[in-house]
Amino acid sequence: MCKKKPYLLSSIREGARLGIQECRNQFKHERWNCSILPSIYTSSSSLSLSVLSSALASAHSIFGYELTSGTKETAFISAVTAAGLVHSVTRSCSAGNMTECSCDTSLQNGGSPSEGWHWGGCSDELQYGMWFSRKFLDAPYKNSSDSDVLSAMHLHNNEAGRLAVAKLMTVDCRCHGVSGSCAVKTCWKSMSSFEKIGSYLKDKYENSIQISDKLKGKVRRKEKNHRKIPIKKEDLVYTNRSPNYCVEDRKLGISGTHGRECNRTSDGPDGCNLLCCGRGYNTHVVRHVERCECKFVWCCYVRCRRCESMTDVHTCK
Known part of the structure; x- marks a missing residue:
């Protein structure tokens, strides 16, 4: 091919x-x-x-x-x-x-002129x-x-x-008319994101x-x-049930969850309890330094403050 x-x-x-x-x-x-x-x-x-x-x-x-x-x-x-x-x-x-291949031309002459729209554009x-x-x-x-x-x-x-791609096709339209009115619409079909x-x-x-x-x-x-x-x-x-993916298995290419970052307050799959498979987690503090409160000074540069913040990061044991 x-x-x-x-x-x-x-x-x-x-x-x-x-x-x-x-x-x-x-x-x-x-x-x-x-x-x-x-x-x-x-x-x-x-x-x-x-x-x-x-x-x-x-x-x-x-x-x-x-x-x-x-x-x-x-x-x-x-x-x-x-x-x-x-x-x-x-x-x-x-x-x-x-x-x-190109656009879908089969739609071009269809639509509903009485309702003020017709197929056009590039479907x-x-x-x-x-x-x-x-x-x-x-x-x-x-x-x-x-x-x-x-x-x-x-x-x-x-x-x-x-x-799934076909099922989620959407219809997009563009308005035409005097001063932005939507007297007539041209519509076309496009794939979803x-x-x-x-x-x-x-x-x-x-x-x-x-x-x-x-x-x-x-x-x-x-x-x-x-x-x-x-x-x-x-x-x-x-056909087969999934492994739990908790523990590393190099033979099967499973990396396990050791060292993965988790959310201590979440009850979802990203929560430390579920993601760490009950093994617990380590907490360490990360310091972030970034520019903040920036102001333009005449003329001609930007002056900023240097802000620091501390964040707790949790990783699976």
Whole structure:
């Protein structure tokens, strides 16, 4: 795919960056904080081009154990990277960076003139982005010699990520009229911010469904009592329960929570009690020095005071 469509490499890289960044953003306060292997960083502390270019196709090089563990975390990684690729390719299409796709022109003549609005502008067309994401990400699992449950799980969660982008499409409008009146509106469809898509997928992660490790044509719930309840395409699914991520396990690539900063007053996942797994926490005082109460002095410089503040920082034992 990369050889056939080299002009899409920048979109693949951006899709990987979006997925990784949003994964880390959504899990930054949790025991599993979407940790990625340190070897993929360059000296400038940014994700290297070569890694990002292949990140979506071989995410194992970034996430290690998590991509093959079959856990809820695996499900989220699949969904968010698939969504990231749709988002970046579609954005590139709308920007006119590619000859194979552009804006969604099917809407142009529609609307409701009687209600004072019509379709116009440049609507994001997901069709090409969805197609490329399926072609690029699903092939390794579809072509797998053994049709195992992990491949079926990846395929399902990849599609759930893509559907999240489609589901959260919004309608934006611009007013036209004399003196700023809104006599006529031109409207177009656009994708939601990736942060909103990430938040939606995080909610799906929280409510993900455990599936049976025995395939019978399609994925099905592990709990026999609930098998009559259908699994929706937008649901995230997993096969194995997650480890607690409390203790470091180098073999599995789990970094543990030792040394992580926690919030002593929070009852949420970032609270010292939950994040530190009951081991307790250390407290140390950090001194902050910054410029403050700055004033402009005629002429021509700014005079500031030097302010100091002390903050308690709590880290897990």
